[in-house]
Amino acid sequence: MTERLAGGRSGGRHRAPSTGPGRKVKLVAFVLVPLLLLTLGAYLLFKPDGGSGAPVACGDERVPLTITASPSLAPALTKAATAFDEGTASWVDGRCATTTVVSADPNVFADTLRASLEAGGGANAPTAWVPDASIWREVLGRRPELSTALPRTFPVVAVSPAVIAAPRPMAEALGWPESQPSWAELVELAKAADGWAAKGHPEWGRVRIGWQDPLRDAASLTAMMSLSQWATDGAETVDDVRRGLLSAHSALASLNLEQEKVMAGLTDTKTTPEDATKQAMLFPTSEREVLRYNATKPRIPLAALYPSDGIHPNEVPLITVHADWVTDQQRAALDRFAVFLVTGAENKLMAADGWRTPRLQTEADTAQGVVASEPRFTPSGPNAWSLAQSLQGWTALDRQGSVLVVLDTSGSMNERVAAAGNATRLDLAKQAIADSLPLFSDRTNIGLWTFSRQENRADHTVVLDLGPPSRNVGGETAVQALQKSLDGLRADGATGLYDTVIAAAAAAQNAWREGNNTIVLISDGKNEDPGSASLEQVLAKLEPLAGTERPVRILSIALGGEADAVTLRRLADAAKGEAYVAREAQDLGKVFLAALTD
Template sequence: MGSHRSASSHVDDAASSRTARRRSTRSRRRGRTVPLLALVAALVVGTAGWALASRRSDQPTAAGCDRPAVLRVVTSESLLVPLQRAAKGFAGTARARAACATVEVRYLAPTSAADVLALAASSGSDPGFDVWVPDSSTWARVASRRPEVDRLLPDVFPVLASSPTVMAVPEPMARAAGWDDDDPTLQQLLAAAHDPRGWGRYGHAAWGAVRMSWTDVRTSTSGLDTLVTLYAALQADTSSPEQLRAGLLDVQGSLRALDAAPGAALGPLRDESLSESKALARAVALPSTRREVDAFNRTNPAIPLTPVNLRGDATEARVGYLAVYGPRDDHDRRVDAAGAFGDYLTTRAGSQPLDDAGWTVVPATATARSGSAGSLAPLPRLEPGEPGETVVTEALQAWSALDRQSAVLLAVDTSGSMNARVSKGGETRIGLARAAIRASVVSFSDRSRLGLWAFSRRLDGDRDYDVVVPLGRADDRVDGRSRREAIRAAASKLRAAGDTGLYDTALAATRDVRAKAPESGGVVVLLSDGRDDDPGSIGLEKLLRTLERERDTAHPVRVYTIAYGGQADRASLRRIAQATQGRSFEASSPADLQRVLLASLTE
């Protein structure tokens, strides 16, 4: 852990701490905190470079500056207009003049921001922005599933605003069930969805079944935040991976859709041609935020929504101000610009656009340190790092695996280098791989196709790979147990020896998935800690040409590569992934492996 500075450090320390940081090269350590007004300034390293396809604001100019630093901020769609308004207000302040800075605010979806950061981290290039302000800090945890991205993002950062997560329920339904006055638990809502009486149990049989859907956790902030809270609660109440899987299956079994689009799902409530009874017979309850419910109701729909709080499962979407670590020549000016704008956003004037947009902000007058009320930035609320990357990673992988119907073939390097111990007296690389595989396959749907291969050199005659568990449906019986359990058992027996036959294995695994899952395609997860050293192999360039030539765009088989440890051939693994339109991941430290493997299986 890094050294900690108190959150209550005096504001006068800000300037001296910034100066000190300019004289040293900082290495990022987990858990680091700094004086709060200097927090963003200490964490950000300005960057420049790529042109992002995005909506951009008019760029306000700081008065009195000949060559102002341009702070590049990217944000979610719901925050774009408020932050553009704040940037214009900032331009006329003493803070902007002192930092000689202007602010440019652009839209970038959270998933796109994470992808850009991953590419920047792997290539050492500029991500094209200096500060990321997603509409929930959970998106930072999603991005940080990839260790190389995790190193670009701060561990602790200010929270500018928040909005409670709720279930959006049509007002007549919430009133009939009593949920407008008595907050239900999520389990009570799920029980109502299971009840064959539907709304008849509440005296409204004409409304039909109690319909619940989930918004897509890959793109929806409310769907993601509610899932993570649900997963953590189920995890606390269960004693085994199987029980946790059963709990998630029960939830998904209660839902009409796992990727509902709010606009379409709430359409019947806007349709004035429908009677109330017919509209409600088509209506669903969805995860949402109070801000989103209020925004919907401001459109004057035929039937408004009620934001139903979930008793015992309360959480909130927190707007974090995340400075990005990255290469930049004019580091010092970007540090000052990020700090100045971050400070401004916690003042009454700076936070007003967020308040106007329905976010809950910290009142400047409540925590102003000195001077006239609200004239100085308040002590910003800090994001404590919860939920952690592990919970977010596990929740996303478990949720997506339950609904996955395509094929997943795990191909694991079992060459001799995998016997290396990750620390003196510690576990071996192959031991950690065994544990990661066992954890990763538990949640997969019975409809998924799963398989496990091991590879080194000449494991099976002249073949560099061994088909440990053949690819097939997860619920098929293999040696008296489900394929899912057969893979878990076989993973425990993997042994490492020999050299590395990487290229031939990559081609054979891709062809095997294509042959056995032609109607769905799938994924090969290729984990290796070394480089191909088979002199008789297909060779990298021929492998890449073959993969590209055989690619099926309708039912693609993508290779997701995991470079495990410092000796892995990252460049070749990255090119193999690119040839199949897959993704490349890096697990540089032992602690990263399970998180990275789970992240690769969420894609």
Template sequence: MARGRHRSLQVSRRSAADRVGASGATRRKRAIAPWVVVAIVLATVVSGTTFGYLWVTGGCSGSSVQLSIAASPDQAPVVQSLADKWQKDAPEVDGRCAQIAVRAVQSAEVASSLTPNWKEDSGEPRVDVWMPDSQVWIERTGARPDVAQMVSGEPSLIATSPVVMTLPRPMAEALGWPDKTLSWAELAQGRVAGTTWAKYQHSVWGPIKMGIGDPRASFPALGTLLSVADADGDNSVTETELGNALLLARASTVEAVTSDAFFANMKKVTNTEAGLAGSGPFPATEAQVAAYDNAKPKVPLVAINPDEGTVYAEYQYLVLKADWVDSVRKKIAQQFLSYLQGEEAQRAYGQAGFRDPQNSTQYAVGLDTDLGMGSQSTSEARQLPDIKSVDQTVGFWTALQRKANVLAVIDSSGSMDEAAPDGQGKRIQVVQQACLRADALFNPDTHVGSWRFSTKLDGDKDYQEMVPIGPVGGNLPDGTSRRKALDATIYNDLVPEGSTGLYDTMLAAYKFMQAHWLGDNRLNMVVMMTDGKNEDPGGISQEDLIKQLKATADPDKPVQVVIIGYGPDADLNELKTITQAVGGNAYPAKTGADIEKVFLATLIGGQS
């Protein structure tokens, strides 16, 4: 999945402009006492503000100028080492003494923090050159109008590393590796189904666990998510294929945001069996696995090219087009780029387990083939989907991670027994299927409850509780899984009967959610699905409903109200009048897919 691979392999010889992280003091170079040099180095290392700080030795007599590089953490040590060597001979550019500061920072963090308004006194590190682990971060950043110009230069590809599935060797062998190619989707299905290691004669390891990481923060996580979501490999992710992302989201149990965090946790393992019981498949680059294994850890990991195909991390070099990147810094950046593209630097990257820009392992060392590393085949390399699909998939993932507090209120009046607008069965059947699919969207920690409504379902009440509100991943008092209870009542209890007691039900639902409001940055909401308008002459009027809704609303406890008007009989103007009284909205739906879209967009935050 290396987007624009052929284009990115063309080495850019043009200088560009970037953004910098630590300001370099202007000073003339003179003889420095050894103890001063040591003090400078120690102070810099201890401070941790940059990965390293390069000072100029004898030979350059001009004032200093510093180039600040933000590099992904996995390659930062290599970049630092190469910067040390490059600067060893005191390079001079336009009469200035060149210095380089290398800062290890996640690519996603740089992508979100870049701004054209950076000032030296802002307290934020300056970035002149950005070295992310994938061009996708550059493209996503370029979609922001305020920084598009800053990242519009042509990046140069420095190195690559395949994104692999990594897991402890005993686990991989138990699953059939190396004779069997492992699949993320297959493992996720097993995890969701509750498969344990007992199936593979290792019951002591407990339930199968797996992790994905956060695709908003980690390229290995993002690349894995996209390769699984884009199941047909056509470089786009359809709405149907988003279900594959749902599968991964629900299967992920190993809590680590990035592969760096995963390896940090694995390095702490002192007991092999305990390490195996707490571990499982996780996405990482081949270079990261090599670095981990070469340190001789307690639990060695293997690198597996998954059945979905291999995505490549592509380490780019981009000079930002920013006001603070003056002509001298551009020249320093260009000279250092030329050095990085030379054989000495390529061998240094290879020494650290990286492949060259052509995905070749010609310089790579330390790739243990017995642990699955060093495959020369590039036929399985996959292209990244288009940026629209990337954003859509990440947005979907974001929605799946969001915790909410939701009361679903479903119309079961007699009219729901009529034919669906698109002719696909009865209205109630379409709504049932849409509800079942929506149920799968919920994070296990999300609180969900369900009501049905028509008229006089519970004495004079037009509504009736089907499942009490609580964690969807938890159980009811009788031990029944709440998710299974939700699905069962949707199938069995939504029996069309009576008229539409919309007003009384909406007021009761809103008051209920105010009384059961939850903090913790949750989205508290009432989602009502109806195919008609109020048909309860004995109930409150629309005027009274709106008046009471406004009186009940608490600005410190916001409850979002969304009404989905399904079919031609739903009065959208009436529904909007109701929801807008408390800051919500109403949306039309002609199909079950429309219902799902509104629900998902609400979770993401796209509807208001």
């Protein structure tokens, strides 16, 4: 078990060095369970009998706990919660717990938590969250309002290494279980024209690697981080980053893999085992999924590959929500539940379901498709910022559609932000745009508008029309022209919001292309044009957008405490989009990235 360190990162784990050829071991701090050990110590010191052995009773009043858990964890946690509530393990100050486990994926939990924060609590307000991987905390933490409610320090109650699943014959051709491939080896093999022939199996054809949606599968997300880091190591410019990611992307046969279909293909009796193997893909998943699949005794079992470069494991955290509705007694009871999960008999429930202990211990072995001594090295976990940057680079290359950024350049954007080195709000917005839009490929049209109230002409200014990033604009690429234009942007005047939104929606529909067509609307104020359309008129124009054959959605970002966040949310909701809030201007960069990668 590890404790989350400052900045949301955990120390990398270093285990016994490999004896495999060409493997380099990275020396990284191994941080062992300080948080849970402290909790366990407190439990033993202040256990229900006060150390005297005297019997205690729970009392009539109970401490209610509502724990939202990922669907893969909910059944085992429900059984554990029942045992926790039946005895006195949950005893705190004369009261025991009544624990309710709610099954929900991270996106649903995010909506519930956001609604609870806005309402100040309520009947459905969660007291704790147990996702199937701690990286989901960083995914939700890209939104500042959710980040505050989700502490970066928490106990880890189970672990499943993130792995590359391969049909066992293919894994053995790569040297499994004695040795593990590096990212470089996997990418080189996938790009090689002779494919599996290099490993003595020309009948299998090319080496095919697929990827699930990283925002739906934790192992794919952490593997994406590791592969991206390898691909961009040493990159100094945006172009270097883009080239590295393109090189890695070009090795992948699919970016929309569905794990269930791949596994079903291996068990399909309509094809021979030889043909099924030839059609199979290697793909990121959790070790737990490999164990569960192999437990069905398939004709072609899977094996778990552990890239020698490392992938951060799927650590299962118990995160106590930091909010006014969570009492000290509930926090103490949740600490006891974490100890109960790790030290009680209920720990076997997790092990039986394919999870390892927090210290990566497991009784599973190669007969079940896994290697107990792996992973030898696990890198430190990402924070919300590095995660958003990696997601932006990963998704931008494959994204289709359009992104039109509509930026407020009214006078209030000149306000300086002390926490950001005294840069202005406009400076921060320009930097966010400069760091992000150049990563898009020509599969996505990009454009930039600015707006402030103008007399006798439109409130908006077209800085860059929607179009492919590589198109020619005045003798240079659109991206180069965009970078120069950003340098020249100035803030002045009042906020001409409503007419600009109507015009941007029309422009985005006119330039619509197959895929995800999005307006990213950034404003730090409210509409200050008395002669403009009313809010009701704007909403009436936006509402039909989502239902047309050329849908356009709006992602609004309210920047700073003076922004009209309520109106910006209504604009986003009308177009079936999302509303973001960067109450601290220095958060704009990561909120902008969150909007582009949602």
